[in-house]
Amino acid sequence: MSDHSAGSPHHDTAAPGADGGGDAAHTVDAAGRAFRQLLRGLRVWDVELPSFDPEAAPAEPLPLFRQWLREAAEAGQPEPHTMALATADAAGNPSVRTVMLHDADERGWHFGSHRGSRKGRELAARPRAALDFYWPAVGRQVRVGGAVTEAGPKESAADLHRRSTGALAAALVGRQSEVLGSVEELARASEAAWERARREPEAPVPSWTLYVLEPDEVEFFQGDARRRHVRLNYRRSGRAGTGGWERELLWP
Numbered sequence: 001m002s003d004h005s006a007g008s009p010h011h012d013t014a015a016p017g018a019d020g021g022g023d024a025a026h027t028v029d030a031a032g033r034a035f036r037q038l039l040r041g042l043r044v045w046d047v048e049l050p051s052f053d054p055e056a057a058p059a060e061p062l063p064l065f066r067q068w069l070r071e072a073a074e075a076g077q078p079e080p081h082t083m084a085l086a087t088a089d090a091a092g093n094p095s096v097r098t099v100m101l102h103d104a105d106e107r108g109w110h111f112g113s114h115r116g117s118r119k120g121r122e123l124a125a126r127p128r129a130a131l132d133f134y135w136p137a138v139g140r141q142v143r144v145g146g147a148v149t150e151a152g153p154k155e156s157a158a159d160l161h162r163r164s165t166g167a168l169a170a171a172l173v174g175r176q177s178e179v180l181g182s183v184e185e186l187a188r189a190s191e192a193a194w195e196r197a198r199r200e201p202e203a204p205v206p207s208w209t210l211y212v213l214e215p216d217e218v219e220f221f222q223g224d225a226r227r228r229h230v231r232l233n234y235r236r237s238g239r240a241g242t243g244g245w246e247r248e249l250l251w252p
């Protein structure tokens with residue numbers, strides 16, 4: 001199913017490579033046209049989608065999140081434990097990247113990274129973040145936002161050392177987000193890191209940090225073929241008898 005109607009004609013003038021004269025902003029070359037055609041041909045919500053009854057949703061978001069991640073995995077969604085992590089610098093400029101979810105429990109959503117990376121520096125300056133999961137196999141999206149804390153060196157090390165040799169080797173390479181001089185430089189550092197990770201599975205990586213995002217908002221979005229998408233938002237509340245959370249539906 002696609003929402004795209006035909007593009008406006010003045011954005012589609014046949015002037016390939018027009019770079020001098022004319023209004024360059026209004027010209028689209030052959031590559032641009034082919035790209036737009038490709039985009040128009042792509043579909044979303046083109047699979048059998050599950051239904052979601054928000055009335056039957058639990059009082060807290062965590063059990064529903066765990067259920068949805070399991071259902072995404074069972075529906076064949078590749079890498080359902082990857083998520084977009086958005087942070088902002090001290091001036092409020094946002095940045096986003098993909099990271100892996102290491103756990104989700106009563107404390108929050110856990111992920112690991114280097115403290116000195118761009119995201120690590122941004123989290124130090126502004127310890128708040130947002131996460132986004134999108135699982136096309138089930139037409140579902142989950143957004144999580146809240147305060148981020150560091151789990152501490154012991155727990156961070158334990159989390160890293162529970163993971164694969166490759167994960168340890170990657171962490172040992174370090175210098176994440178610094179400018180790299182050449183691919184050869186990375187190859188040498190990576191070779192040495194793999195060798196050390198195999199020899200020393202408990203090798204320390206002091207910059208590696210386990211972060212925990214404690215949510216104050218979690219939104220569940222169930223896509224619907226007729227575009228009657230269901231959005232259920234949980235907001236943390238101090239009110240008694242709500243399980244600590246308020247629930248509300250949102251217009252899609």
Ligand SMILES: Cc1cc2nc3c(=O)[nH]c(=O)nc-3n(C[C@H](O)[C@H](O)[C@H](O)COP(=O)(O)O)c2cc1C
Pocket residue numbers: 082095096097098099100101111112113114117118119120176177
């Ligand atoms: C599927 C996937 C999983 C990733 N998982 C992580 C991760 O768990 N931790 C991490 O630091 N970077 C991970 N990365 C790399 C980040 O997307 C990013 O390139 C890196 O963390 C540097 O980001 P920054 O410069 O904004 O700090 C992953 C990338 C992909 C594509």
